Amino acid sequence: xxxxxxxxxxxxxxxxxxxxxxxxxxxxxxxxYWYKQSAKKPLELMFVYSLEERVxxxxxxxxxxxxxxxxxxxxxxxxxxxxxxxxxxLCASSQAGMGYNEQFFGPGTRLTVL
Amino acid sequence: xxxxxQHPSTLSVxxxxxxxxxxxxxxxxxxxxxxxxxxxxKGPQLIIDIRSNVGEKKDQRIAVTLNxxxxxxxxxxxxxxxxxxxxxFCAAxxxxxxxxxxxxxxxxxELSVKP
Numbered sequence: 001x002x003x004x005x006x007x008x009x010x011x012x013x014x015x016x017x018x019x020x021x022x023x024x025x026x027x028x029x030x031x032x033y034w035y036k037q038s039a040k041k042p043l044e045l046m047f048v049y050s051l052e053e054r055v056x057x058x059x060x061x062x063x064x065x066x067x068x069x070x071x072x073x074x075x076x077x078x079x080x081x082x083x084x085x086x087x088x089x090l091c092a093s094s095q096a097g098m099g100y101n102e103q104f105f106g107p108g109t110r111l112t113v114l
Numbered sequence: 115x116x117x118x119x120q121h122p123s124t125l126s127v128x129x130x131x132x133x134x135x136x137x138x139x140x141x142x143x144x145x146x147x148x149x150x151x152x153x154x155x156k157g158p159q160l161i162i163d164i165r166s167n168v169g170e171k172k173d174q175r176i177a178v179t180l181n182x183x184x185x186x187x188x189x190x191x192x193x194x195x196x197x198x199x200x201x202x203f204c205a206a207x208x209x210x211x212x213x214x215x216x217x218x219x220x221x222x223x224e225l226s227v228k229p
Contacts, residue, residue, distance in 0.1 A: 004157070040123075040221070040222075041221065042118070042120075042203070042218075042219040042220055042221045042222065043158070043203065043217075043219040045216060045217070048216065056216060090157050090158070092157075102148065102160050102163070103148075103160075103217060104160075105150075105157030105158045105159065106157050107155065107156050107157050108156075108157050
């Protein structure tokens with residue numbers, strides 16, 4: 001098991017609901033990532049936080065709102081999602097710096113939007 | 115932008131045989147190439163990586179080769195075992211910076227090893 005945990009592991013929500021995904025890393029890293037994994041598609045990078053500052057936002061719709069209160073925690077707030085947003089959402093962390101820093105992934109949250 | 119193509123999308127081999135997965139990348143500035151294994155219900159886990167100043171790297175039954183001129187890299191698994199069955203992803207990254215770097219992933223290969 002990696003040092004990155006995600007909750008909940010499964011989530012079913014309606015299009016009008018508001019929910020949040022949580023990620024916590026216990027590795028002492030200072031960069032955290034949200035990825036979307038849909039069937040038969042490559043992992044899509046959504047957001048990157050480095051030193052608690054958002055450094056990447058890959059044209060993600062505003063119905064996804066990330067939050068990084070500290071270097072160990074990352075949230076993804078969800079509201080008025082669409083059925084096509086159903087996917088596995090993966091969180092990852094790494095040590096930002098000049099090295100080739102491995103990204104450690106959590107187990108993901110399986111999201112279903114009805 | 116960077117694009118990574120991965121083939122094949124599915125691969126079935128007999129236990130004990132070798133498996134090869136190939137990836138090509140578009141950005142010649144890419145210089146770090148990790149391979150991830152994702153088992154059912156789990157997140158991807160790094161199994162091996164290679165830097166652009168190295169042509170080949172081996173770790174027990176797993177090896178990766180890199181051809182910078184052709185911009186492609188491959189994963190080789192020898193003496194496959196049923197527990198090697200998983201989805202494998204290649205990725206490419208440019209020179210890292212202080213902001214963590216950005217991995218571009220291939221589409222994934224579902225490997226099935228039949229006993």
